[in-house]
Amino acid sequence: MEIRLTIKLVILWKTIILLGIIVLLSACFHSEKEAVPSIGIVPDEHMLLAITPDFSIKMAGDALNKHYLRLKSGKLFPVIGILRIDGRTYRFMGGDSLRISPIAPLANDSVGWSGKYSYLFPGKGWEQKEYDDSFWKEGNGAFGPVKGNSNIRTAWGAENIYVRRHIKIDNKDTLEGHKIYVCYICDDQIKLFWNGDFFSEKGITYQTQCERLTDEAIAHICNGTNVLAAYGRNTGGPALLDFGLYIENKTYSEADTVLLKQIDIQATQTHYVFQCGDVELQIDFVSPSLSEMWNMTGWPVGFLSYQVRTEDKKEHTVEILFDVDMEWMFGKRKIDSWVEQEWRFVKSDSLYLGMTADETTFSCDDSHVVLSQKLCAENGNKGILLIGCGEGQRIQYVGERLQPLWNSNRTGEVKELMMAVGNKYQKLREECDKLDKLWNNKAFQVSDKTFAEQILPSYRNFISSHRFVLSSDHKSFCFGDTLGNVREIYKNFPVLLFFNRVDWMKSLLNPIFEYCEDERWKRKYPPYDIGLYPVASKQVKTDNCAEEAAANMLMMMLAIVEAEQNFSYAELHWEHLCLWANYLKERMAENASPSIELLDGNDEHVKCVLGLMAYRKLIQLKDAYE
Template identity: 30%
Template sequence: MLLILLAVNGFSQTKKSALSNSIRPPAVPLITIDPYTSGWSFADHLYDEPVKHWTGKKFPLLGVIKVDNELYRFMGTEEVELLSIASTSIESGWDGKYVTNEPGENWYQKSFDDSAWNSATGAFGTTQNEPSARTNWDSEYIWVRRHVTLDKNFSGKNVYLEYSHDDDAIIYVNGIEVVNTGNACQKNARIKLSDEMVASLKKGDNLIAGYCYNRVGNGLLDFGLLVEKESKKYFPNTAVQTSVDVQATQTHYAFTCGGVELNLTFTAPLLMEDLDLVSRPVNYISYDVNSTDGKKHNVQLYFEASPNWAVDQPTQETEAESFEKDGLVYLKSGSKTQDVLAKRGDDLRIDWGYFYLVSEKENTAYGIGGESTLRNNFVNSSGKKSKVNGLNDVLSVTRSLGSVSSASGKVMVGYDDIYSIQYFGTNLRPYWNRAEDQTIEGQFAKANNEYESLMTRCAEFDQQMMKQATAAGGKDYAELCALAYRQAIAAHKLVEAPNGDLLFLSKENFSNGSIGTVDVTYPSAPLFLLYNPDLAKGLLNAIFYYSESGKWTKPFAAHDVGTYPLANSQTYGGDMPVEESGNMLILTAAIAAMEGNAEYGARHWNVLTTWVNYLVENGLDPENQLCTDDFAGHFAHNANLSVKATLAIASYSYLAELQGLTTVAAKYKNIAREMATKWEQMANAGDHYRLTFDKPDTWSQKYNLVWDKLMGMDIYPKEIAPKEIQYYLGKQNKYGLPLDNRETYTKTDWIVWTATLADDKATFEKFISPIHLFMNETSDRIPMSDWVFTDSDKHRGFQARSVVGGYFIKMLDGKMTPQTTTSK
């Protein structure tokens, strides 16, 4: 009987076993498979808003529980369809007029004479990197006027401005300011127009006018109008959410639904010692229902998924079907065109392959059809099936639990992308099907059969990770790591190269969409170094191949290998010679430090030697160039970049020593130590060290110094790190330590690296608590941003990036093999 009770209540037992996470996440991870199959809640309550892709596009998942014929919506919203009355360029190009020099006053008024302005097709932006941009704009400023002809008035309607901008934008509708973004960057943001603004929209000619300031890098300005379509609501009543708890591999929700408690868990079994499991494109939504009044209740659960999961834009046509196999029910949706690997870019979602909603067949009714039909069937307890094939139809599963005091179960969601990555001209299958001998049905069958064991393993991992992180850096630190875990992993795709190399390729989310970016790999790597160094190698392999194959011929490392998901050659507009070469050398040494041998470095010794010699010549006092913080622009004499170059040379020495190349090891360690001595003299500003060697009244985080400590390389004088740490403590703002003296923004991953330089846990926690506070209070409800302001609760840019894997660097302390060479 005890075993039966544990099986029935396995969900609740699992939930209680983990140390709870008190943070209010800016967004809650739900479905985390890869950069395309990604679902998040951007709200405090799971039922407040639709589930969304990390880009903010709606990926609706609807969940409703019926308890004794009373309906409670616990997940998602009944979406009101929005109709375009002035499309953005995502849907189609639009006619606009523009200038790049400041126009006269009242340029945003309808009466302004724009006859001398240039005519072009919107949107306007950096066409090389922004797929939605129809007219190239790469100068500093732009002013745009767009005349829109409406066929009726919209008084009393809910109308929205949809807009994208990079960076500062001001947008007007018929001369009324709608939005003034300040220093920010957003894609497909929406804002509801006020009654005054809606009243100004008249039948006939109307004007949308916008201004944008491109501070650095990419530029973009796009805007349009949407109106709500009237529709019936079937599930107006919600459950009462009582808790949410984000763990490393699972998110737990609890709800009160009349006389029962509903516990809901989203699980991504991303246990990194098992690469086939990491690659398996299946997540679980588990439910556990328990009576709270001592009575039995008749319970049904309804899960509904939108075809948006299988397309880039909701306007694309989809086809759906259902079938049964080996005791499981499969509902499948995909785009009608199936243009495999036909697009690359940042703010894009997959539109090839197939999304699946899967359940056990027993006690399950399922349907494909229009939202109203399926919802009405559930409300009226109709068990009839819908048509077998549908166009732009939703998918639904109803689980009938019967009259119960407690019950548990699951549904599964997943995606078969057919091909995942194009790698130097070759289309690669996902890692789980690398030998082309697996099927998606087989993956779901394995996921179903291993469910109970995986729930146990995930719960054990979550608990252990929280304990270890708390011991290393405190509770706030552990909670940030738990929130970062799935975000970091799911920003990558795991495939196997034609030569057998493991490729773990990142997508540079909401930055520029690059694939395999080295200066994204660098901050992301600590998570993978900690849990599976083979994945850290997978981050580097494409860059090594790019050089060793002769496809990249420069004497320093490339920035990237393409734009996701096409990894065919570097697409970034410039190089970062010192940055990327330093990153590759340091991470190769870090892999050796985790494994206790230099076998991986030895395989790539020739190209590592080329790169280290480049740094010997160019690394001490870098010329005008970008570093990983490229949003700050080019600048010369970067002291922190010089640290990276010096420690990269020391890393080469470390690798040589592990191979028994003692003469080589001594030579390069002496070079590194000589550079460190000169650095101390060049960067010294008394009580701290400079941002650039030529500017005494400057400072910056020297986060690159952390590797000297972690790998015990003994390159820099011991007094440097404590001096910097003490200085930084006096520079913190409410939400953290600025990146440097130039701006109030920061990079949260670098703060954790900087804090790891501290010799004691208490000092480390002083740097971590403000980051935790920001994530808990930010008004920007998005998957964690790593680029945020320290004096306001707003993010500066980026979201859902893999670099939060860098939070785990503190947990590497004491786990790396120190260098023993002492030659001077």
């Protein structure tokens, strides 16, 4: 009896907590409390720009002028921001220069390089510097199938290949204080050694990868001949092996590091203020797809705005420039540049950059794109850098390729969105300022600074990890990487409820309802997920977690109805909501005597109780709103 009483109390307590959270968040929308003053927050890591899941930019803490930006995937985004004032250079974004110069270049950086190779295992110690490779064959890199790749100069058709590249260093003292990189391309596997020491082991990569030599490896560099050795393995299909040694070219090594005066991270923007000598520089990262005034949901565009102010009231010659290493990013050298409707555009692979053409110069040297602009009274001492990204693969939903929401007419281009954002960026900034003030005040009304540091950046985190597409019947669908993952959607609902994005909440549920209402799904409960990006056709998780999925869908529908104070959306899907509630009743009946395991908050019985309570509340609201 005591155990059963404890179980009932646990269920009641968890239910009170859940409903309390929903009521609290809903009440925030109607709060009439006095506004709380803005207080700057700096989480350990946050998304600077929410553009697309494939290209959203994040930063750790306040280190904008200490380290390079990174994409959401963790890949480096090699952009450097420089401010020149009266000829003096200041670096406000990025680390030291990523420009690299070849010591022993890759095949596509040269007319080919000479190395010793063997298809058979040459015996223990083959990677050592002292090893005698005089009896090996000699050939020019790169190695692979000769047909189809102009950089391949030596055929490699066996499963294994062992290559030794002799690299001559005339004066190792000239390398002191520089970073040294091993660059390589391989298909399928590569294992690298520097002067006999193991360096790295990687899988297939079609783009140039660069890895920095450790300080210990650099210490083993000697004057005269050094050996960079590689073992390549081809597990099937085409083969490729190319590798070389590079040194950083410190283009901006003499730049002064700016002084960070202020950082403020809000829901839609991140603000930085730097002191650069006698000039103050303000940098703002703005994610316009989070705006509410214009329907820009899912737009793959963000921008960085900048403005300088002088404190000594003297005239200064000021220039701002952005340097992006496209080859480091994409392993490609092709760069397109053009001027259109007073905007200068640059494109490489899927990345678009844009600045106003007036007072802007463009250069491209060694696969580095440099965009610079003179800042003066005529242009208000301010400007913007537009960043756009071409969409990845189209989502396939029940055999149909769905268009991105922003390109519903199938004729749009990323550059057009960038121009639309650039032409009204100041109005967008003003709108985002209002939204940030609203959400900042609300965060502090609900709780404290710790809560604000968690909830405000989550707005950008959501948009950076979800894709909005248009269904065949013109409904908005929203997908994460695992399409229609009910558990992940459930976790995102409190965030969307806080920011009053009921439209996005519906976009998350729309594809699940449509999938269940299709003849292909005949079960009494909703699917746990409906596929893995980019194909929605088969569940990724074999364990359906049926009770959890059904209960979560009922609770999420209740949140939407209470937020809207309208039952129309639930009415559209009422048949399936009732079906799922009946399924939960059946499961409750089958497990009428819960065990002590019910104390686990993820217990199926607890989910059944919460789901049925949400269903009961929906019935009450159905009667109230009809």
